[in-house]
Structures are given as C-alpha cells and as structure tokens.
Amino acid sequence: RLAVGEDWSQDVHREDQSQLRFSYRVVCDEFYHGEECSDFCRPRNDAFGHFNCDAAGNRICLPGWKGDYCAE
CATH class of the missing domain: 2.10.25.140 (Laminin)
Known part of the structure; x- marks a missing residue:
C-alpha cells in the first residue's frame, strides 16, 4: 500500500539492459483527507x-x- 503524504519516495525498475529511476508521492484529491483519502x-x-x-x-x-x- 502506498502511503499518503507530502514526502517523496524513490524507486528503480530494472530490465536486462535498462533501468527507470523515478520519484513519486501520493496526495489526496481536493477536499479529501486522511491516510486513505477517505475523509471528505x-x-x-x-x-x-x-x-x-x-x-x-x-x-x-x-x-x-x-x-x-x-x-x-
């Protein structure tokens, strides 16, 4: 499960001859709050x-x- 928050996480997806490095974060849509964005x-x-x-x-x-x- 991905955690909701303002902090960025980093990850790497590797294949045989390539890799993809990326950063991501999960934020709630407008008016939604909470750990699972379930509070409106x-x-x-x-x-x-x-x-x-x-x-x-x-x-x-x-x-x-x-x-x-x-x-x-």
Whole structure:
C-alpha cells in the first residue's frame, strides 16, 4: 500500500539492459483527507452547514455556528 503524504519516495525498475529511476508521492484529491483519502470535507456556508476545513479534514464552524455540521 502506498502511503499518503507530502514526502517523496524513490524507486528503480530494472530490465536486462535498462533501468527507470523515478520519484513519486501520493496526495489526496481536493477536499479529501486522511491516510486513505477517505475523509471528505468541503467548506460550506449554506443551508447544509457553515464551516471551513482544517488540514486534517475536520470541520471548523464559522463564527456563530455550532453542531456537527455547524448548522445550529
């Protein structure tokens, strides 16, 4: 399994008379967070919630709002 993160990894693929050296990293798509990019958080300010998201994907209520989805 490839680890999600900002750190780059290096690898080499070898054949009989050639080799391919490459660097790679795995990053989550926009609004997805967590070790497997399975946590979704997209900032909202509408009837479904009033929040921003921190770097870990946690909802941070906008001022004056509370509750799980910051809709209270």
